[in-house]
Amino acid sequence: MSFRRQKLPRMIVAVTGCCASIWVLFATYFGPQIVASAYYGKSARLLNSLISGQSTHPLSHYLEAWRLISFEVLWGLLLLGFAAVIATRPTVQSAVWGERAMTQEQARYLTGTRLLVIYIVLCVIVGGSLFCIATETERWPFSSYPMYSKIQQTYSLTQFRLYGVMRDEGAKEFPLVEYRYTQPFDNARIDASFARLYAHPAQEQLLKEALRDFHSRYEALREQGRHSGPPLRGLRLYKVVWTLDPLARNVNDPDRRELLAEGHQDNAQGRP
Amino acid sequence: MRKDDPEARSIASRWRDFWFAPDTPDNLAFCRILFFGSLLLFYGLLPRFGDFSAWGGVSNALWQPIFLFRALRIPVFHSEIIAILQGIWMTALAMSCVGLLTRLSTATSLILGFYLLGLPHSFGKIHHYDGLLVLAFLVMALSRCADRWSLDEIFVRQRRQSTRRLASCEYTWPVRAMWLIMSLVFCAAGIAKLRHSGLAWISSDSLQIWLIEHQYHVANSDPLVSWGPYFATVPWLPKVLAATSIGLELGYPLAMFSRRARWIFVPGVALMQLSIRFLLGPSFEQFMICNLFWVRWNWVADRIKALLRKISGRGGSPLGGGHGEVDSDFALEVSAD
Numbered sequence: 001m002s003f004r005r006q007k008l009p010r011m012i013v014a015v016t017g018c019c020a021s022i023w024v025l026f027a028t029y030f031g032p033q034i035v036a037s038a039y040y041g042k043s044a045r046l047l048n049s050l051i052s053g054q055s056t057h058p059l060s061h062y063l064e065a066w067r068l069i070s071f072e073v074l075w076g077l078l079l080l081g082f083a084a085v086i087a088t089r090p091t092v093q094s095a096v097w098g099e100r101a102m103t104q105e106q107a108r109y110l111t112g113t114r115l116l117v118i119y120i121v122l123c124v125i126v127g128g129s130l131f132c133i134a135t136e137t138e139r140w141p142f143s144s145y146p147m148y149s150k151i152q153q154t155y156s157l158t159q160f161r162l163y164g165v166m167r168d169e170g171a172k173e174f175p176l177v178e179y180r181y182t183q184p185f186d187n188a189r190i191d192a193s194f195a196r197l198y199a200h201p202a203q204e205q206l207l208k209e210a211l212r213d214f215h216s217r218y219e220a221l222r223e224q225g226r227h228s229g230p231p232l233r234g235l236r237l238y239k240v241v242w243t244l245d246p247l248a249r250n251v252n253d254p255d256r257r258e259l260l261a262e263g264h265q266d267n268a269q270g271r272p
Numbered sequence: 273m274r275k276d277d278p279e280a281r282s283i284a285s286r287w288r289d290f291w292f293a294p295d296t297p298d299n300l301a302f303c304r305i306l307f308f309g310s311l312l313l314f315y316g317l318l319p320r321f322g323d324f325s326a327w328g329g330v331s332n333a334l335w336q337p338i339f340l341f342r343a344l345r346i347p348v349f350h351s352e353i354i355a356i357l358q359g360i361w362m363t364a365l366a367m368s369c370v371g372l373l374t375r376l377s378t379a380t381s382l383i384l385g386f387y388l389l390g391l392p393h394s395f396g397k398i399h400h401y402d403g404l405l406v407l408a409f410l411v412m413a414l415s416r417c418a419d420r421w422s423l424d425e426i427f428v429r430q431r432r433q434s435t436r437r438l439a440s441c442e443y444t445w446p447v448r449a450m451w452l453i454m455s456l457v458f459c460a461a462g463i464a465k466l467r468h469s470g471l472a473w474i475s476s477d478s479l480q481i482w483l484i485e486h487q488y489h490v491a492n493s494d495p496l497v498s499w500g501p502y503f504a505t506v507p508w509l510p511k512v513l514a515a516t517s518i519g520l521e522l523g524y525p526l527a528m529f530s531r532r533a534r535w536i537f538v539p540g541v542a543l544m545q546l547s548i549r550f551l552l553g554p555s556f557e558q559f560m561i562c563n564l565f566w567v568r569w570n571w572v573a574d575r576i577k578a579l580l581r582k583i584s585g586r587g588g589s590p591l592g593g594g595h596g597e598v599d600s601d602f603a604l605e606v607s608a609d
Contacts, residue, residue: 046352097375098416098442107440108294118291118445121414125407125449129456133463140338140393141386141403145461147554149468152481157488177489184326184392186492193334193396206333213331247501248487 009085016081020074027070035059035066155244159187160194160260162214163238167231175252176235180227181218194237198260211235211263219265234264290529291448292441297420300443301371302569303450304417307408308369308381310561316362321557324388325355330395337394340386348391357384368412371422378417382409399492402558407453415446448528450565455525457559458541462521474518479510483551491553500551517544527566538566 037043038051039059051062086092095113110118128142136144162176176182182190197206215235221227238257242250315322328351335348349357361384367377386409389402418424419442465473483500503509520540526533542563545556 046350050350096414102438102440102442104438107438107442110292110441117414121410122449122452125410125453126456129460133460136464136467138339138398140340140390140398141406143398143400143403143457143460144464145400145457146464146468147400147461148478148482149461149464149473151469151472151476151478152485153476153478155481155484157485157490159488159490175489179320179493183320184323184330185395187489188399188492189392189395189397191490193336196336196396197333209331209333213334217326217329242488244481244484244488246484246505248484248498251488 009088012081012084012088016077016084020077020081023070023074023077027066027074031066031070032063035062157242157244159240160191160198161238161240162190162194162211163236164218164229164232165234165236165262167233169230171233173236176214176218178227180221181229182214183217183221185214194260204261207237207261208263211237211261212265215263216265232264234262237261237263291445293444294439294441295443296439296570297416297443298573299568299570300415300417300446301420301422302573303447303565304371304374304412305369305421306564306569307412307561308365310564311405311558312362312365312369314557314561315365322358322362324358324391325351327391327395328352328354334395336396338390338398341390341394346387346390348394354388354391358388360384361388371418371424374418374422374424375413378409378413382406382413385409399554401554401556404453404457404562405558408450408562411446411449411453416440416442417446419443447565450562451528454559454562454565455528458521458524462518462524465518465521474511474514477510479514480504480507483510486552493549493553493555495553496550503551513547516540520544534566538563 034043034047035051036059038047039054039062041048087096091113095117098110098114128139131137132139132142132144136146138144162182163173164176164181166172166174177187179186185193194207194210197203197210200206211234215232218227218229218232218235222229222231237260239260240254240257242254328349330348337346340346348354360380364377364380364384367373368381386406389406393399469476469478481504483504486495486500487498503513520537523533524537524541527537542560545559549555
């Protein structure tokens with residue numbers, strides 16, 4: 001008990017102090033060198049891959065970013081140490097987790113800070129939920145749970161959908177509706193994401209970048225053997241419209257498709 | 273209202289009984305084991321849900337952080353770092369399940385769970401299947417869920433040479449908090465439908481249309497069966513299903529207070545979510561797991577114990593003592609130290 005009360009907090013302060021000092025030394029003397037070598041592609045593969053905008057940003061941009069990150073890490077370390085010291089306080093422990101050794105009275109009636117902590121948690125749960133319900137907002141993990149709440153009046157469907165353009169077979173197209181092709185994106189997320197990008201003022205650039213991203217991931221997954229889809233020359237984004245068939249027989253045969261954008265991964269450029 | 277008003281006292285005591293009626297530690301301990309164990313299996317065995325590292329490689333063009341990620345300036349880390357965090361999270365889930373360093377492991381489950389589960393929602397769309405898990409982690413992290421059936425308990429018992437199995441109000445409020453969370457979720461869903469569409473949500477063709485529309489690959493998962501359009505051909509069936517759904521959602525909070533209502537609304541909503549998974553596609557496995565908080569595991573253990581006793585024809589049971597009603601053998605056993 002005396003170790004917990006007296007030595008443990010001191011030990012945490014000492015460890016935090018040591019870690020912070022080591023970090024300051026590292027961030028000042030070694031960090032910038034590592035950033036520079038990663039910038040020039042001379043560091044480890046993982047570190048090299050962290051910097052990809054050499055064509056648009058000078059080295060000083062990344063050094064400044066490193067300075068900011070190192071300050072944030074230092075603050076994080078100090079905050080963590082402070083939180084750990086606070087967490088060792090018996091009063092804090094009994095408030096957050098209850099009395100370690102309960103008497104009969106404490107078992108039957110919660111009092112003081114422990115009761116307050118429980119009520120605060122309940123208030124956060126109820127308050128967060130009611131706020132989202134009242135304002136109809138999404139504040140994940142709270143929500144007003146609005147899915148399927150608006151009535152659907154017409155038997156038609158419009159979706160943003162990705163189509164793969166095959167590298168062979170006369171550049172045939174096929175819809176990328178299977179999760180294995182687009183993971184970690186599912187169809188609902190693809191539709192919502194591209195609807196947002198399409199409405200963005202910088203839509204042309206963003207759509208191109210997003211299509212490049214989907215294409216490179218598709219090819220990476222294919223090369224890893226995680227799907228057996230054909231190699232693609234690129235991707236096309238369509239706005240697809242269906243009149244719903246009562247037995248859904250026209251899933252692969254929409255009424256019309258409007259081409260919105262086309263893109264491909266950088267190293268696929270110029271391939272037939 | 274006067275302090276000695278019998279009605280006021282009754283409300284206060286009912287409130288206290290609801291949240292803080294003394295209970296044995298067993299029920300909460302079983303909930304802990306099953307909750308964290310099920311999540312470990314779910315996220316461990318289904319890479320579609322459990323592999324978060326892929327989000328680290330997605331382009332910034334698709335990054336649209338959720339409110340708390342934006343407010344706390346939480347970034348999306350590199351895939352390798354996310355994979356490490358994911359490994360730590362799974363370890364924390366496993367440790368929480370067996371009750372090893374439970375305070376640390378449940379807190380880690382909460383913090384990393386918030387980050388990892390929130391990450392996918394920061395890419396284009398917020399799905400609603402796992403928000404309640406973060407709140408459940410919060411409740412479990414602050415509860416004394418490892419006072420029984422845990423490695424921590426075994427170590428403490430060895431150290432102190434005593435057992436501590438007091439019935440306490442500490443073991444009641446976490447389970448009630450989970451009931452509250454689930455009630456808020458379903459009631460919110462019912463309110464949203466009434467607010468946006470009124471009774472037209474039932475009388476319109478909406479559900480009929482959705483049953484067909486979801487065959488067109490629009491949801492986060494495709495329906496498990498293609499019967500939706502056939503259900504839609506029976507004009508009254510979607511309307512009955514819609515009325516039942518909205519009734520179950522709005523009435524769900526009754527399950528908190530009435531044992532009879534619990535037998536209707538909890539299985540009813542679970543069945544509704546299963547039907548959604550089969551006919552429409554969206555998955556709610558995480559909600560299914562949270563339903564375990566509605567089960568009185570003491571009661572289940574007692575029944576199993578009685579069954580085993582009956583089968584063996586002896587008085588003892590492999591499960592040993594330690595569960596049962598509050599006033600049973602150990603209810604107010606006091607520690608010796």
